[in-house]
Amino acid sequence: MKRYTGRLSILAMTISAALSSQSIIAAENDNSVKVDPALERIEVTARKSVESLQEVPVTMTSLSADEMSERGIELITEVQQFSPNTTLQRSRGTNSTITAFIRGVGQQDPLWGYEAGVGIYIDDVYIARPQGAVLDLLDVERVEVLRGPQGTLYGKNTIGGAIKYVTKEMSGDAELKIQGTIGQYNQKDIKLTGQYPLIADKLYIGFGLANMQRDGFGEFLTSDLANQDKENYNKDLTASRISLEYHASDDLLLSFNWDKTKDDSNAKGGYRLLPSILTDAPVPDEVYDSYTSLPTWNEVELEGISFTAKWTLSDATSLKYVFSKRDSYSPTNIDFDNTSLRIFDVPAIYDDNQRTHEIQMNVIGDRSKFVSGLYYYDGESCGQFEAILEVLGQSIGLPGLTREVSGCSNSKSTAAYAQLSYDLSDKWSVTAGARYTKDKKEAIVRNGLVFDTVYPESGWIDGYVRPDGELVPVVLDDREQWSKFTPRLGVEYQANDDLMFFTSFSQGFKSGTFNPRATGPEPAANPEDVDSFEIGMKSEWLENRLRANVTLFSLDHKDRQYISVLPSADASVLNQRLGNIGSSDANGIEAEFTYLATPDLMLSASFGYIDSDFKEVIDTDPDTGLPFDKSDTFSISNTPEYTFNLGANYTIESSVGDFIVNASYYYRDDYVLFEENSLLTQEGYGIANMSVVWYSDDGHWNAGLHVKNLTDEEYMIGGYQFVAPLDDGGYAPGLGGDNTLIGYFGDPRTVSLTLGYQF
Secondary structure: OOOOOOOOOOOOOOOOOOOOOEEOOOOOOOOOOOOOOOEEEOEEOOOOOOHHHOOOOOOEEEEEHHHHHHOOEEEEHHHHHHHHHHEEEEEOOOOEEEEEEOOOOEOOOOOOOOOOOOOEOOOOOOOOOOOOOOOOOOOEEEEEEOOOOOOOOOOOOOOEEEEEEEEEEOOOEEEEEEEEEOOOEEEEEEEEEEEEEEOOOOOOEEEEEEEEEEEEEEEEOOOOOOOOOOEEOOOEEEEEEEEEEEEEEOEEEEEEEEEEEEEEEOOOOEEOOOOOOOOOOOOOOOOOOOOOOOOOOOEEEEEEEEEEEEEEOOOOEEEEEEEEEEEEEEEEEEOOOOOOOOOOOEEEEEEEEEEEEEEEEEEEOOOEEEEEEEEEEEEEEEEEEEEOOOHHHHHHHOOEEEEEEEEEEEEEEEEEEEEEEEEOOOOEEEEEEEEEEEEEEEEEEEEEEEEOOOOOOOOOOOOOOOOOOOOEEEEEEEEEEEEEEEEEEEEEEEOOOEEEEEEEEEEEOOEEEEEOOOOOOOOOOOOEEEEEEEEEEEEEEEEEHHHHEEEEEEEEEEEEEEEEEEEEEEOOOOOOOEEEEEEEEEEEEEEEEEEEEEOOOEEEEEEEEEEEEEEEEEEEOOOOEEEEOOOHHHHOOOOOOOOEEEEEEEEEEEOOOEEEEEEEEEOOOEOOOOOOOOOOOEEEEEEEEEEOOOOOOOEEEEEEHHHEOOOOOOEEEOOOEEEEEEOOOOOEOOOOOOEEEEEEEEOOOOOEEEEEEEO
16 A cells, blocks of 8 residues: 555554554555565553553553544544443433443442542543543544553552543644534534644644534424523534643653633433323434423533643653643533423532642663652532422422532542563563552532522523522531552563563552532542452464454452432432442453454454452341342443454555545443443444545545444433332332433434545
């Protein structure tokens, strides 16, 4: 195949990306040079230094910007198709909140104060909150998925793994790229990225701008509010990014980054799986249609800055300092019951900010690699929601009824870490690392009933004026601290240049937390712990035309945090208790293969299998006060037993440029959406995708036609269940007095056409 200077893509594919393409190392337009085709070396930063994917004893997937562009991947959630045993979904009532699970470990509830189970990072900056973490891919170099606990180098809240979003570094040349996309549902996207040397070889500026619009997949069929946008599952997002890079000397690099995202997409309405018993609204005909009595507007605003200084002390030693500050504000409307009555409406506000500092030192010796650092995090996560139960209030003679919950969870975390990889011989090496973390958390919770219909702010609906002052009392005001030591030990055996075996033990923890829905004083839940064992192989065969990476893993998940819903005679009480309820375990395998069948044809496959169960779930009988085990009613949520991906990538050379044809099939086995007595189960389903991408001979133009979910599969990615099953097969109504069993669904079939030009 041809190779172009400045070309947008060269068929780069990581081994771990289950259906991605790899570049072919070939002669550059010189027919006199014959080079056998081989898979490209993939560089990653899983251990906070640049290494080959095949040399890193970490189970991971890496997708480059070119690979994602050639498949029309627009969101970080689409990466789940290429990473075994991984779930990345948009959460229930919004487009921008992420639900992330890896190997059965994650966190589903996005309420303020709860900690993640999978860490999200932008250029090594930790993103603490799930709101706004469904990132649109703008000016990205690659996305890395690290599976298994990453507690040594990445710290707390990576007990399932970590997702790393790595932006492009500047080349120092003047560049400008414009890309436009049109598609079904009136999709209209425009992206503009570029860079310019302000001072040659010294100071560069880079930028990225994006505006992404799309009509809804469905609509809100009824709404009591006037002048509401009826689009459901629509998209209205703008994003911008500015970078400055200053090469102060050959040894000192300074960089500054600013980014801002504003998502004005409507709140997502859920699909009623049962007819309402309080309204005459039937189950909608389409899964993307809904009913609501709330405003349909929704807003997510994110803004962040970061500063990085890299200092090369010698050929072997370097220092790096990273500072970051991020703020997010998200007022949202979630209609739990999805009817035109105010049965169970939840308007809410999320308001978060964080600051981090990290100093890191890397030392590379003849036989060793050493990385160490100090880390500090200071974050505040606040919020408020109103559970509006107006119909219930009116049934007992009140003008309305609202349970208001608000509060803040302030967290400070300090850590020190170090990891050493040492070559004992040409074949044997060992890795040893540890991290010590100290967490401090303060929480305040307000919770109580208001005998009226209230909203978080004045003007939430036309003409609404919120009463002055605090409406509900403080029920919890407490603080707690924890400290954790998380080690990693590993042994690697390099059988030859193309074959490595590794085994490792690693530990991670998820921070303790207070119950943000507390109805009174209660102790904080202690941290969760995960112990993980891995045995793996990374290999290349057939003169580097076949790449096979396989990992066996086993993990023990202890002190799992869980919200238990307590029985109450008062249907208006959100009576919930947070505690450490028990433990679970998981065993599985992850395998990824890439085969360069011919210089033009790439075949790939990936497979993930996991056997995960709760071992023990201890609760207290409210009648006897005695503990009992209810693990038989619990399942690991958002975790299919197996996933696989099959794909092919074919390059066609022509007189007008190269055409790259991609086809893939991704399958997820059935999974439940809730841990305890889940009434929502998604049966196994498969998604077929196809793309054709063209690159011009001069390397300036490119175009892509992308078809996703070719067979228009309907699959559930979230939901709410506020009903109780009866012995006769029916359901007893839950909070609000209605049959609230709601599903949210993934995207239907979409077709889009992208055209790009690079100056």
